[in-house]
Amino acid sequence: MTTFNEKQVYLVSSGDLRLSANQNCWAAQEEMERLLTQAIARMGWQVKRAHAYNEEKKHGFIDSQRMGIEVFKNINPYAPLIVAESVWQYTHHVLAGLTTHKGPILTVANWSGQWPGLVGMLNLNGSLTKAGVNYSSLWSEDFSDDFFIKGLTEWFTRGKVTHDRSHVKNLDAVSLPPEDERRGRAFGRKIRGNKAIMGVFDEGCMGMFNAIVPDDLLHKTGIFKERLSQSALYARMRLVTDREAEEVLNWLIQKGMTFNWGTDGTIELTPGQTLEQCKMYIAAMRIADEFGCDTIGIQYQQGLKDLTVASDLVEGLLNNQDRPPVYNEAGKELYANEALPHFNEVDECAGIDALLTYHLWKELGMPGETTLHDIRWGAHYKGEGIDDFVWLFLISGAAPPAHFIDGYRGAASDRQPAMYFRLGGGSLKGISKPGSLVWSRIYVMDNALHCDLGVGEAVFLPKEETQKRWQETTPQWPIMHATLKGVSRDQLMAQHQANHIQVVYAPDQAAAHKACRIKAAALAEMGISVHFCGDVDHEGRQFA
Ligand SMILES: C[C@H](O)[C@@H](O)[C@@H](O)C(=O)CO
Numbered sequence: 001m002t003t004f005n006e007k008q009v010y011l012v013s014s015g016d017l018r019l020s021a022n023q024n025c026w027a028a029q030e031e032m033e034r035l036l037t038q039a040i041a042r043m044g045w046q047v048k049r050a051h052a053y054n055e056e057k058k059h060g061f062i063d064s065q066r067m068g069i070e071v072f073k074n075i076n077p078y079a080p081l082i083v084a085e086s087v088w089q090y091t092h093h094v095l096a097g098l099t100t101h102k103g104p105i106l107t108v109a110n111w112s113g114q115w116p117g118l119v120g121m122l123n124l125n126g127s128l129t130k131a132g133v134n135y136s137s138l139w140s141e142d143f144s145d146d147f148f149i150k151g152l153t154e155w156f157t158r159g160k161v162t163h164d165r166s167h168v169k170n171l172d173a174v175s176l177p178p179e180d181e182r183r184g185r186a187f188g189r190k191i192r193g194n195k196a197i198m199g200v201f202d203e204g205c206m207g208m209f210n211a212i213v214p215d216d217l218l219h220k221t222g223i224f225k226e227r228l229s230q231s232a233l234y235a236r237m238r239l240v241t242d243r244e245a246e247e248v249l250n251w252l253i254q255k256g257m258t259f260n261w262g263t264d265g266t267i268e269l270t271p272g273q274t275l276e277q278c279k280m281y282i283a284a285m286r287i288a289d290e291f292g293c294d295t296i297g298i299q300y301q302q303g304l305k306d307l308t309v310a311s312d313l314v315e316g317l318l319n320n321q322d323r324p325p326v327y328n329e330a331g332k333e334l335y336a337n338e339a340l341p342h343f344n345e346v347d348e349c350a351g352i353d354a355l356l357t358y359h360l361w362k363e364l365g366m367p368g369e370t371t372l373h374d375i376r377w378g379a380h381y382k383g384e385g386i387d388d389f390v391w392l393f394l395i396s397g398a399a400p401p402a403h404f405i406d407g408y409r410g411a412a413s414d415r416q417p418a419m420y421f422r423l424g425g426g427s428l429k430g431i432s433k434p435g436s437l438v439w440s441r442i443y444v445m446d447n448a449l450h451c452d453l454g455v456g457e458a459v460f461l462p463k464e465e466t467q468k469r470w471q472e473t474t475p476q477w478p479i480m481h482a483t484l485k486g487v488s489r490d491q492l493m494a495q496h497q498a499n500h501i502q503v504v505y506a507p508d509q510a511a512a513h514k515a516c517r518i519k520a521a522a523l524a525e526m527g528i529s530v531h532f533c534g535d536v537d538h539e540g541r542q543f544a
Pocket residue numbers: 088116119345374395396420499500
């Protein structure tokens with residue numbers, strides 16, 4: 001057997017593909033690694049960084065799959081290994097190496113919202129789960145708290161970290177009220193029977209292996225992929241007239257939406273960028289209609305971001321039932337008075353969820369607007385009748401205006417940060433309104449589809465607190481302050497298999513619990529293993 005130095009742990013760190021992001025975020029990673037290394041040293045272990053800082057690139061991240069494969073060639077495959085993350089990272093940079101690593105693997109993120117490091121780690125975790133790689137995971141604000149130290153000690157001694165997952169209850173183990181079960185199953189059968197098309201504009205986004213649903217698993221749910229191309233989307237944008245784009249923009253302005261325009265397109269949003277996004281909105285709908293898609297996802301990063309503006313405004317509008325009308329070249333209105341559920345970053349797991357949720361909610365007589373968010377960060381908040389851990393859900397550009405306080409009037413478009421999007425394009429941001437929620441996440445585990453499902457509340461935080469949270473993360477992006485019923489911070493982090501979480505509103509708490517039960521039955525009917533998380537009234541005792 002290969003031997004390795006006693007009490008030595010390897011450390012790798014995966015980064016973005018974009019040089020600008022890696023350079024900007026490097027300082028935070030360095031600081032995190034400093035604290036982590038000290039904490040490890042206090043336990044008598046030594047950290048060996050498996051790849052060096054690159055003087056030319058001015059960062060020390062693994063920034064490509066090729067680099068990752070080469071780095072892993074020099075790591076003893078039996079040694080303990082930490083993947084340390086404080087930035088958004090592309091999982092495929094390290095996935096190849098991790099799939100063949102035999103020693104214990106620990107993913108670690110710093111509890112900070114400054115950059116999407118927790119988001120990056122959650123993506124890595126979901127991807128490792130899908131790939132069948134054993135790993136453990138930990139997170140910490142400064143790597144000196146009891147939770148972290150206890151977890152790290154267990155990992156060093158036993159090669160794994162045990163988390164409290166007592167909040168998870170499989171649907172198989174409970175019985176739903178018969179009427180809810182019947183309604184959900186009937187809906188699931190309808191989707192499977194009618195069959196639906198998921199339009200995917202370039203599969204696979206930013207190395208998110210977990211977000212790709214193998215076709216054979218998808219087919220069992222009754223959904224089939226239509227593989228579309230962002231090149232075709234761009235070509236189609238060229239055919240949209242300026243006048244058509246202006247009509248979309250005027251519609252939005254009349255609705256009261258704000259566009260934070262400036263003049264310097266390199267750092268500011270310009271009217272030209274917004275009009276380009278309006279063309280993309282029209283082109284996406286026309287292509288979706290031609291292929292008969294029931295939901296679409298635009299990958300929007302590699303390729304598209306190098307050619308044109310970001311797709312966020314487009315995505316938020318598609319997800320809203322009240323949106324600017326779009327006509328085909330023959331003058332027929334497309335998807336009239338309906339949303340066309342969109343899954344950001346072509347996260348196909350979210351695509352299944354959005355499609356099911358939008359239509360199920362409408363059938364139940366509730367608004368069906370739904371979106372994913374990143375699980376970006378969170379902190380305990382006390383005040384305004386709240387004394388709870390309040391998550392900061394934030395997505396990198398778009399949520400439906402129906403979710404915002406004051407709808408379109410509360411919606412604004414800010415330029416996407418230049419370090420991620422050189423050619424700009426605006427977000428569709430707002431503050432999500434207070435109200436009851438059903439949250440969920442579909443994921444792949446043991447080559448099968450699973451779904452975690454729970455209820456929660458979007459809460460109202462004072463303006464100053466919202467601004468503080470926005471400033472500490474990314475103020476250009478839409479925000480939701482959320483509490484999850486019966487799920488602690490660490491329970492969510494331990495169980496959740498993705499950077500994304502799906503949310504949809506319900507009119508009140510009772511409706512949220514009921515809809516959650518019906519959705520569970522619908523998912524089960526589509527062949528998905530359902531796990532209730534936290535305090536869901538699955539038997540309908542409190543909220544019939
Ligand atoms: C711009 C960034 O790369 C984002 O796309 C990232 O933070 C995500 O949203 C990941 O889900």
